[in-house]
Amino acid sequence: MGMDAFIVCMISEGPEPNRPPHMLLESELRVFIALVLLALAACDTGTAPKGQGQAGAAEKAGTASAVELGLESANGMQATLSYRFAGQAAPAATFTGADGRDVSLSDFAGKPLLVNIWATWCAPCKAEMPTLDALAALEKGQLSVIAVSQDLQGSKPVLAFFNDTGIGNLEPYTDSENALSAAFDHQLALPTTILYDGDGREVWRVIGGVEWDDAAMAELLREAT
Secondary structure (H helix, E strand, O other): OOHHHHHHHHHOOOOOOOOOOOOOOOHHHHHHHHHHHHHHHHOOOOOOOOOOOHHHHHOOOOOHHHOEEEEEOOOOOEEEEEOOOOOOEOOOOEEEOOOOOEEEHHHHOOOOEEEEEEOOOOHHHHHHHHHHHHHHHHOOOOOEEEEEEOOOOOHHHHHHHHHHHOOOOOOEEEOOOOHHHHHOOOOOOOOEEEEEOOOOEEEEEEEEOOOOOOHHHHHHHHHHO
8 A cells, every 4th residue: 555545544534533542443444454563564674583582672673563552342342452572582480281280381382372361350351251262263273372360269260260151272271379470570461462473472462352253353463473
């Protein structure tokens, strides 16, 4: 799309003056915005090379790394898409699998990974979980999708919620010690969902609930490949 056409698209049907300063993505615009983000990322000549440490990644130049956009799902859930931490390595913290084994994010290396950090006492976490479960089935073999509960009571409330809601594609990972939260300096709002590429580097994160089986989210997930 040429610059003139791009400007026309951005100024036509624009947001109302009383909208908040971030952009709420209406259903019909979300795919378009996702494609714009892909174009920005492709133009980012300051991207740190693979293998560079976290300090270098934090200094990454270019527009895509600074972008934060508001997301609004058709059901009214609102969230923020952030590239602020793009390039950072996944933390080494361990959590617990359904069979009691210790698991870390590095166990999923080799293909893109979507990590949802949530809790059963969190309303938007529970609202988005069925669509995350559907995404796990849709992306099987291409993208690992995991949900790690921060419930202090461990697996009991998680298993009860999964059974009541019919969640069948996600393993009930738990982190009753909140090791993942500690690895992020306890700065994560729930839910937070982070996309990592096959090398374990962050691509983006979504803070808040969304509909994960939406077509626009599918476009964003391709950024990890």
